[in-house]
Amino acid sequence: MSARLRVCLPDQKLLDALEPTDGVDFVLWDLTGPAPEGRLDLLVPGYMGKPAALAALEGVDVGLVQSQSIGYDGVADVLPAGCVFANAAGVHETSTAELAVGMMIASQRGIPDFVRNQASGTWDNTQRASLADRRVLLVGYGGVGKAIEARLLPFEAEVTRMGSRTREDDRGTVYGIDSLYEQLPLHEIVVVSVPLSEQTAQLVDAKFLAAMPDDALLVNVARGPVADTDALLAETSSGRLRAALDVTDPEPLPAGHALWTTPGVLITPHVGGASSAMFPRMVRLIRKQIGLLLDGKEPVNVVLR
Incomplete structure (x- = not known):
């Protein structure tokens, strides 16, 4: 892991909620367009994205992929080798x-x-x-x-x-x-x-x-x-x-x-988790993962390796 943790987020809203954090550099990338240079210790894809979007991680140096969903059907088929994938248990x-x-x-x-x-x-x-x-x-x-x-x-x-x-x-x-x-x-x-x-x-x-x-x-x-x-x-x-x-x-x-x-x-149109309770709980989960990674500990909610 790099001396400073590099965390990749899909949108400005999450970035605003998480900054500033000691020892962490944030970058924005929503899995479209070129990937940021260098290692990404933690990457959060957008909410409700299709698993196929994770194919964009091929060739990117990524440690932990932190999903914003509980379900992860179809992810194993497209997740590049070497990536660790965590779901959002506790959020929804x-x-x-x-x-x-x-x-x-x-x-x-x-x-x-x-x-x-x-x-x-x-x-x-x-x-x-x-x-x-x-x-x-x-x-x-x-x-x-x-x-x-x-x-x-x-x-x-x-x-x-x-x-x-x-x-x-x-x-x-x-x-x-x-x-x-x-x-x-x-x-x-x-x-x-x-x-x-x-x-x-x-x-x-x-x-x-x-x-x-x-x-x-x-x-x-x-x-x-x-x-x-x-x-x-x-x-x-x-x-x-x-x-x-x-x-x-x-x-x-x-x-x-x-x-x-x-x-x-x-x-109802697949809105089980789509309430005002989601965002603050997602922010808390990301903060928890960041803290664990900074301390050299294992992340929570890992479902695929």
Whole structure:
């Protein structure tokens, strides 16, 4: 490592938030155009950039690449050899959980219908489903799943946790994914927050959806390709299931796509982490990584080497 740490940032906003820092030289580069000369001890790509942009690092002397996202699907395919890659665990979980619970409440209590009724002056006070006392299955029990659980419990929902393998913790059993089809029929709300991988691509397929009980709600805050769009459209357009989707496949969802107008489907445009909580938390993470590197210590959140 150089005597002074060289940190490469994608935009002026991050630069303004981080300067000045003793022992650190900052440079700006958004992975377009020529790379800065010399070694970059820490590089932060832009938020929501495509993994393919990391191909620009080929031939650049980079130590740590600090992503601004939790997910890193597709990164291993393009990350040049020798680069260390860290994700943004700890930055987005709170906001994503906040949105997931908000979508559950909106879908259960009929908020989208009430918004439409307000535009037409329609007074429809028929009873709606609650979130309280509902059985909620969390498919994916990483940082986002745990943050969703922490927010659901005060709403008096009955929460079942499911991870990659069966294990016990202080709240009881975390079921393994091998018990998925035993658990799906028992839950009125299913929340998917798994990372996208070969194992989870198209996890929410026709078989998965068919195992959910009538009028159940699917919430997807994972990645669009975790769900089979055609199967999801078939179940929701028939009225048997409902869905709250922060992610879709394809994404962005085309303007004329049938999901937009399917009754019982609530769509947000991949904004789980896009709240005012993100930027200060991202700045804190970068500062932490800088401090660790200055002290000669290992960075946190490393997911690829």
